[in-house]
Amino acid sequence: MLTILGHAVSINVRKVLWTCAELDLEYTLDAWGGTSRSTSSPSFLALNPNATVPVLRDGDLVLWESNTICRYLAARYGDGALLPTAPGPRAQVEQWMDWQATDLNSAWRYAFMHLVRRNPAFSDAAAAEASAQEWNRRMTILDGQLAHTGAYVAGAEFSLADIVIGLSVNRWLLSPIARPELAAVAAYHERLLQRPGYAAHGANGLP
Structure with missing residues (x-):
């Protein structure tokens, strides 16, 4: 198990939960972080010195970093559908996963922390507006990719790239910013809504 x-509630935990849903994997969710037990406790830090969730335990194996956990689960328990085994197709999936974790996340962080989390460390309204504009620019890049594939982020088939980016699309749609109309992103979101895993862990009203 x-x-x-x-x-x-964590967007990064929800990546892992959605991956488990796609792979039909049973799991136990052990509550840490948020309003639950503190991730700064010694027992948690022994598993992840970064004090962040999620952490995966699979027997004696302990992993942290949500995208890494998703890759592991797909490689260990999947049939190659979510994460291809061929080097080229796999690299295309992982390229977009890395883009989500670096470029896209970096773009939205200030705006989200200012407008949604109301974090006092992110109180500069001008910086938040600049962040929102960069967020929209990155989403326009995604829109172009989706218009090119006509289906999913890395191509015609659903993959791990869609799990990590689909949650970011949900965050973009729910955050109180001015957004351009991106037709390919809108159509993509409708496709994701047909997946039970996204309905349970992605489009659940949590930004």
Whole structure:
């Protein structure tokens, strides 16, 4: 039995939960972070010195970093559908996963922390507006890719790239910013809504 340490409000935990849903994997969600047990406790830090969720325990194996956990689950328990085994197709999926974790996340962080989380460390309204504009620019890049594939982020088939980016699309749609109309992103979101895993863990009203 897999154990996932985290809480279901976290966008990064939800990546892992959605991956488990796609792979039909059973797991136990052990509540840490948020309003649950502190990730700064010594027992948690022994598993992840970064004090962040999620953490995966699979037997003696302990992993942290949500995209890495998703890759592991797909490689260990999948049939190659979510994460191809051929080097080229796999690299295309992982390229977009890395883009989500670096370029896209970096773009939205200030705006989200200012407008949604109301974090006092992100109180500069001008910086938040600049962040929102960069967020929209990155989403326009995604729109172009989706218009090119006509289906999913890395091509014609659903993959791990869609799990990590689909949650980012959900965050973009729910955040209180001015957004351009991106037709390919809108159509993509409708496709994701047909997946039970996204309905349960992605489009659940949590930004």
